[in-house]
Amino acid sequence: xxxxxxxxxxxxxSADITGWAHEIRDLGGLAFLLLRxxxxxxxxxxxxxxxxxxxxxxxxxISRESVVRVTGTVKPEGKAPGGREVIPDAIEVVxxxxxxxxxxxxxxxxxxxxxxxxxxxxxARRPRVSAVFKIRSAVQHATRNFLFDNDFIEITxxxxxxxxxxxxxxxxxxxxxxxxxxxxxxxxxxxxxxxxAGFEKVYEIGPIFRAEEHNxxxxxxxxxxxxxxVSFATHExxxxxxxxxxxxxxxxxxxxxxxxxxxxEIDSFAVPEKNxxxxxxxxxxxxxxxxxxxxxxxxxxIGTAAEKVIGEEMGRHYFIVDWPSSIRPYYAxxxxxxxxxxxxxxxxxxxxELSSGAQRVHQHDLLVTQITKKGLNPDxxxxxxxxxxxxxxxxxxxxxxxxxxxxxxxxxxxxxxxxLFPRDRHRVVP
Amino acid sequence: xxxxxxxxxxxxxSADITGWAHEIRDLGGLAFLLLRxxxxxxxxxxxxxxxxxxxxxxxxxISRESVVRVTGTVKPEGKAPGGREVIPDAIEVVxxxxxxxxxxxxxxxxxxxxxxxxxxxxxARRPRVSAVFKIRSAVQHATRNFLFDNDFIEITxxxxxxxxxxxxxxxxxxxxxxxxxxxxxxxxxxxxxxxxAGFEKVYEIGPIFRAEEHNxxxxxxxxxxxxxxVSFATHExxxxxxxxxxxxxxxxxxxxxxxxxxxxEIDSFAVPEKNxxxxxxxxxxxxxxxxxxxxxxxxxxIGTAAEKVIGEEMGRHYFIVDWPSSIRPYYAxxxxxxxxxxxxxxxxxxxxELSSGAQRVHQHDLLVTQITKKGLNPDxxxxxxxxxxxxxxxxxxxxxxxxxxxxxxxxxxxxxxxxLFPRDRHRVVP
Numbered sequence: 001x002x003x004x005x006x007x008x009x010x011x012x013x014s015a016d017i018t019g020w021a022h023e024i025r026d027l028g029g030l031a032f033l034l035l036r037x038x039x040x041x042x043x044x045x046x047x048x049x050x051x052x053x054x055x056x057x058x059x060x061x062i063s064r065e066s067v068v069r070v071t072g073t074v075k076p077e078g079k080a081p082g083g084r085e086v087i088p089d090a091i092e093v094v095x096x097x098x099x100x101x102x103x104x105x106x107x108x109x110x111x112x113x114x115x116x117x118x119x120x121x122x123x124a125r126r127p128r129v130s131a132v133f134k135i136r137s138a139v140q141h142a143t144r145n146f147l148f149d150n151d152f153i154e155i156t157x158x159x160x161x162x163x164x165x166x167x168x169x170x171x172x173x174x175x176x177x178x179x180x181x182x183x184x185x186x187x188x189x190x191x192x193x194x195x196x197a198g199f200e201k202v203y204e205i206g207p208i209f210r211a212e213e214h215n216x217x218x219x220x221x222x223x224x225x226x227x228x229x230v231s232f233a234t235h236e237x238x239x240x241x242x243x244x245x246x247x248x249x250x251x252x253x254x255x256x257x258x259x260x261x262x263x264x265e266i267d268s269f270a271v272p273e274k275n276x277x278x279x280x281x282x283x284x285x286x287x288x289x290x291x292x293x294x295x296x297x298x299x300x301x302i303g304t305a306a307e308k309v310i311g312e313e314m315g316r317h318y319f320i321v322d323w324p325s326s327i328r329p330y331y332a333x334x335x336x337x338x339x340x341x342x343x344x345x346x347x348x349x350x351x352x353e354l355s356s357g358a359q360r361v362h363q364h365d366l367l368v369t370q371i372t373k374k375g376l377n378p379d380x381x382x383x384x385x386x387x388x389x390x391x392x393x394x395x396x397x398x399x400x401x402x403x404x405x406x407x408x409x410x411x412x413x414x415x416x417x418x419x420l421f422p423r424d425r426h427r428v429v430p
Numbered sequence: 431x432x433x434x435x436x437x438x439x440x441x442x443x444s445a446d447i448t449g450w451a452h453e454i455r456d457l458g459g460l461a462f463l464l465l466r467x468x469x470x471x472x473x474x475x476x477x478x479x480x481x482x483x484x485x486x487x488x489x490x491x492i493s494r495e496s497v498v499r500v501t502g503t504v505k506p507e508g509k510a511p512g513g514r515e516v517i518p519d520a521i522e523v524v525x526x527x528x529x530x531x532x533x534x535x536x537x538x539x540x541x542x543x544x545x546x547x548x549x550x551x552x553x554a555r556r557p558r559v560s561a562v563f564k565i566r567s568a569v570q571h572a573t574r575n576f577l578f579d580n581d582f583i584e585i586t587x588x589x590x591x592x593x594x595x596x597x598x599x600x601x602x603x604x605x606x607x608x609x610x611x612x613x614x615x616x617x618x619x620x621x622x623x624x625x626x627a628g629f630e631k632v633y634e635i636g637p638i639f640r641a642e643e644h645n646x647x648x649x650x651x652x653x654x655x656x657x658x659x660v661s662f663a664t665h666e667x668x669x670x671x672x673x674x675x676x677x678x679x680x681x682x683x684x685x686x687x688x689x690x691x692x693x694x695e696i697d698s699f700a701v702p703e704k705n706x707x708x709x710x711x712x713x714x715x716x717x718x719x720x721x722x723x724x725x726x727x728x729x730x731x732i733g734t735a736a737e738k739v740i741g742e743e744m745g746r747h748y749f750i751v752d753w754p755s756s757i758r759p760y761y762a763x764x765x766x767x768x769x770x771x772x773x774x775x776x777x778x779x780x781x782x783e784l785s786s787g788a789q790r791v792h793q794h795d796l797l798v799t800q801i802t803k804k805g806l807n808p809d810x811x812x813x814x815x816x817x818x819x820x821x822x823x824x825x826x827x828x829x830x831x832x833x834x835x836x837x838x839x840x841x842x843x844x845x846x847x848x849x850l851f852p853r854d855r856h857r858v859v860p
Binding site: 002018019020021036037038065066067094095096097098101102119120121122123124125130133134136137140141144148153154155156157158159160161162172173174175176177179181183189190193194196197198199200206207209211213221222224232362363383386387389390391392393394402419420421422423425428429430 | 432448449450451466467468495496497524525526527528531532549550551552553554555560563564566567570571574578583584585586587588589590591592602603604605606607609611613619620623624626627628629630636637639641643651652654662792793813816817819820821822823824832849850851852853855858859860
């Protein structure tokens with residue numbers, strides 16, 4: 001019966017393994033086949049004079065990246081990966097790969113990101129790439145466990161919606177039978193409805209869609225968002241949840257993904273320290289202005305260049321708090337005594353923003369005022385506003401970009417590297 | 431500090447609780463307020479003569495379903511829910527509900543499903559409804575834990591795609607910048623690509639979109655699918671995974687959701703027994719034909735009426751295996767010696783189909799033949815076919831409807847009851 005390659009040790013006696021032909025070297029009398037499965041690589045050594053005719057014939061038929069089954073005996077071999085090799089009794093080519101390959105899996109020839117993404121099924125065979133997605137799987141698992149353990153209810157909300165909830169125009173339209181509909185840009189409205197429904201603590205991990213025409217290394221048109229909303233909580237409370245979650249996820253990866261971290265050649269994987277520093281927006285733009293030619297004025301957004309300056313100064317995860325109300329959504333709660341700033345925050349990795357959140361406005365009438373102040377028409381927000389009339393509790397929440405969380409955790413230069421099949425303006429395949 | 435209502439026992443001394451005004455009864459000298467949060471209901475008793483003027487005034491201001499904070503002392507009271515009541519020192523109306531409510535949360539007035547869905551934020555305050563979604567959350571959690579524990583890698587695949595993968599025409603078109611794109615009807619192609627990528631065991635829980643014009647109690651245009659794919663596995667292997675998963679999920683709910691099960695008044699929640707019976711397609715249509723006026727011929731689909739007859743006969747979860755190749759997708763593996771039937775299966779609840787799966791065709795040339803046999807043009811399947819050229823391992827998998835799994839588990843008559851914001855031909859809001 002087939003066993004994973006990493007279960008074979010120098011002490012094993014026999015092996016029945018099936019994997020991909022990572023490398024084939026024929027030195028005349030001696031041939032080497034490196035066989036790879038998702039757990040590791042093993043050397044298959046064929047001394048041709050001693051091998052059976054079946055083995056010698058089968059060996060000729062193997063092209064790189066073919067699926068091959070090998071049964072045989074295991075011997076210790078100090079020079080081989082894992083200190084062992086297999087001497088085959090039989091070799092079977094299970095699924096032969098055509099040549100040439102569109103992409104070099106053994107990574108001897110570097111490939112452009114576009115070529116890699118076009119051939120993701122080959123690209124993701126590379127241990128350095130599959131390591132990213134093993135860790136991404138662990139990140140999502142750890143995220144959910146943290147939230148489950150903290151009594152959150154997982155919700156599943158619709159991705160097909162009738163209208164924008166954030167007042168923007170960056171929506172993808174869908175032909176939905178006779179109706180107009182759109183892809184949801186965030187579960188914001190639904191999370192808040194579940195606060196009105198008394199669920200108190202909810203989360204969702206799901207796709208969000210933004211029809212923005214950016215072309216950067218940190219934006220995608222389809223992204224995975226980790227969304228959290230908590231009733232009877234302030235922005236301070238949910239910032240604590242966010243910090244605890246991020247640290248818990250790093251811890252889980254640190255403990256459970258050592259092989260994948262080694263494959264990625266990350267030298268010092270470190271769990272972020274407690275107490276992410278808090279920078280007020282005012283302090284943040286002051287720091288940014290010191291490192292930039294054009295100073296940022298109160299009410300300006302903090303762009304990529306400013307993020308970079310501040311991130312270098314901070315050198316760790318941090319929060320930017322107390323944002324100008326003018327540049328945050330209408331649903332961010334203004335401070336009572338200083339309504340030009342609001343209880344909104346961003347959580348930043350030194351390289352980029354990871355999360356945005358706020359205590360929300362839960363009072364119906366204040367919300368109508370806020371919508372009007374933004375130059376929007378409250379009549380267009382009927383479905384959004386209705387739950388606020390019938391017992392909406394105070395609440396706060398945030399959205400955390402899962403793709404960015406993985407990309408920054410693993411030092412990936414482009415967020416596309418953290419996504420199996422990224423979608424941008426130019427890419428809808430494969 | 432606010433505590434959950436279910437933490438207050440007859441032995442508690444003081445209470446600080448915030449919840450929704452479930453019921454208010456004013457008997458003159460004595461008033462009762464039933465306060466509800468997501469953990470339960472508690473009686474607040476106000477003897478007006480002894481109460482402070484603040485409490486008496488606040489009480490007058492409470493409309494049903496307002497958010498109310500009560501602090502006070504706890505007393506045992508045999509006639510009250512949970513055997514205890516709170517005598518308030520202070521009452522604060524945190525968020526007042528307008529009257530009349532669009533929906534009666536206390537369930538004294540029954541509501542049509544459409545009214546309930548239009549006002550889901552109120553409907554989901556009902557303990558019987560929130561119980562469904564607490565269990566749904568547990569089902570998803572248990573599903574993921576089962577798969578994680580069995581070494582599956584969670585993948586996240588794109589919902590925006592360039593083309594259909596199943597050859598159907600039931601796709602929602604999206605205006606994606608300058609390009610034509612669609613909402614994905616299943617992650618089938620992507621799961622299979624990850625087999626080509628050597629991930630060996632993958633799963634995804636995510637939305638799928640079908641532009642079908644049905645109007646039934648078991649179909650939705652947006653559904654949640656639990657998708658699994660396993661390399662080096664046969665259909666028999668993944669049927670076992672499916673049975674084990676379903677039983678494991680029922681077990682988890684049985685152990686962890688007793689309050690929610692009680693709220694739903696399910697008398698005998700039972701984990702399905704091992705060894706789901708296997709019925710060949712031929713036997714299945716014979717059973718169905720016995721109970722129907724028009725017999726089903728080999729090659730006919732098994733429709734709702736037939737499912738009902740067979741389900742009543744079986745009385746438990748079961749598999750239908752060995753389907754005619756003519757009515758299964760091109761990617762289902764035909765039996766070598768009997769290619770008119772294939773290694774496909776459905777997993778059935780007595781009430782409806784829950785899952786469809788198969789061993790897949792992994793040989794490129796056979797797949798081209800199969801596509802051609804279905805009257806489709808292989809040239810249109812270039813992106814699908816490419817991974818099969820470069821070392822595709824044998825594999826098998828299935829998709830399991832999460833909404834149907836919850837609906838059948840809890841005896842919900844309409845699958846919409848298992849979905850917070852269902853989408854059908856007539857419904858895109860809220």
